[in-house]
Amino acid sequence: MGKKVVVALAGNPNSGKTTIFNQLTGARQHVGNYPGVTVEVRDGQREHGGLSMKIVDLPGTYSLTAYSAEEVVARNFIIEEKPDVVVDIIDASNLERNLYLAVELLELKAPLVLAFNMSDEAKSRGYEFDTEKLSRFFGAPVVQTIGHKGIGISELLDAIASVAQNRKEGGSSPSVSYGKEIEEEIAAIIALLKKTLPPPSETDLRWLALKLLENDKEARGRFKSPELNGQIAKSASRIEKLIGDSPETAIAARRYGFISGACQESVRSTIEIRHTISDRIDAVVTNRVMAMPIFLGLMYLVFKVTFSLGRVPMAWIEKFFGWLGGAIESLWPPDSTSLVKDLLVQGVIGGVGGVLTFLPVILVLFLAIAFLEDSGYMARAAFIMDRVMHKIGLHGKSFIPLLIGFGCTVPAIMATRTLENRRDRLTTMLVAPLMSCGARLPIYALIIPAFFQERYQAAMLWTIYMIGILLAIVTAKLLRRTILKGESVPFVMELPPYRMPTFTGLAMHTWERGWLFMRKAGTIILGISILLWALTTFPRLSPNDAALFESERQAARGSNLSPDALDEKLAQIDGEEAEKALQYSAAGRCGRVIEPLLKPMGFDWKIGTALIGAIAAKEVFVAQMGVLYSVSNAEERSDTLREKLRSLYTPLTGFCIMLFCLVSAPCMATFAVTTRESGSLKWGLLQFGGLTLLAYILTIIAFQTGRLLG
């Protein structure tokens, strides 16, 4: 007699449990009622692989939520008796529905074997299974069987024996992620459970929290704590409000999303059978041929909408800050050279106002991204990209942090926590800044309309974003080939069903990110614009030089020029003085020092000065250009910065500025987060230095080629 183990057969009704049970046990069976209820449970014996197995045929159940008496029996057996192996008998001809129980067993961390029974039926319906992939996704062996013919039974026994012997290996089992909203509520409930339950608790807390959220009668009955019940009610109403579904429905939808994702990658159907609306949409959207064009097209549409919708309120805000600047200026006498006035108008309003102008564009972009996320399309985007990501040695799950990177690199790097493999995680982190973040949008929004005609603007923006994506791919591939070599682990790319986003959900997601941006404008950017203003103002021109310009002005006034010509002459003198003053200032000197380095990229020292500011935060570039050019251009306030840029630089320089800002040194916040999340300064420095060098080389190439081609 070998070691005694208990093996439970679970599965949906009519999946062939009893048939397989008979095959496994032969005649050695025993039928009895489950203690306390009139639900029949059979058990039998089998010797295999040196083990003495007691096999139990549980009543059929669709899920582990306690509904019928049969389901309660099956569930309690698995939870309370803790069998050494749970075999989930799956009707493989009706796979997605049958896998629901498998997902729940997976979440319960049951030692699982999946028997794909009715594989003859499945085959005749045109299904082909990649059992190896499926078994990696579910973290359990998958065996194909034909119950009534006894096919696959010995393989099944081998799988059972191997799971029984290798129990509790540690190792992370796959898990379903329920999306930000639901995960937050799960975390809140777990926190309360930890306080309520006497430690150490028997059941897995995450599983219990899920069951409580699912309104499982049995689980709910176990707790009388008003605090916990209050939290559950609050969580339920939050989920309802944000997702538009009850927690039960939303949770089930995510589980089906997991299944759907796993099947998309490992089940081939030679006959297309599509049942739900989501399946029908997916038939088009994730279609091998159409997926990429649709994805790229949608991204293009997002940028198109962002620009056309964002432009109008952008003009209003621009006007408002123009008016505010003028109003504050008028508090001083017309020719005053008050430093306070300059600080307020140029430093504060010029800097922060210049950045806040882009708030509408950023909000529209975030709204569009929130819509794609909440509707379920983003999961498809990740799924579609998974194929590509595999080619560069990353997993599709890396794509989600990278997508978030379009909003802000900081949360993107934090989102890499979902990647279990450290190499995957580091690679994703290092290339995340190449996803053009919201803070770079103001730069594009300044440059693109300045140099490119309206009909090319969306295409230009799209191009910049695509360059970032392509560079990320190349860089990731390089990293995976060199310093971050190694295997990547498979995950299930979840495909939750499509749904109409709720208004509250959209508003909240847009607001969260927009607020992050505004807070930055109010703090870091305000501080930096003031600092930059000081750097561009001090040291001031010597009184001698100032007097020189003043006497030139006097001379002009004394000559008998026509009024128009005089104005022009005076403006020219002012411009020269401002330019001289800027050169003389600390910022100007820095810019000049690095100018030789910038020349090959087609940048002058003014752009260089602004680029220094951009290291602190990307959007500071815009603020800085504003400060720089209103300094050198005090008389021509009506001239917008764009017109000034257009007159001074070529579209090629404009493009090079965008390219450099896209690729170069990530902002200080990114540097800090990368260092913290990777646990080492080394990675932060590598990211910072590597990307800056890359940007430098690329921009030189772009500028020099552009010049050659004219």
Ligand code: GDP
């Ligand atoms: P249970 O409700 O899960 O216990 O399912 P049963 O074992 O009672 O089986 C339900 C029906 O499916 C029976 O008629 C079996 O003969 C049939 N069946 C079981 N396994 C297979 C199989 O692999 N292929 C086919 N075609 N039929 C099967």
Ligand code: MG
């Ligand atoms: Mg049966």
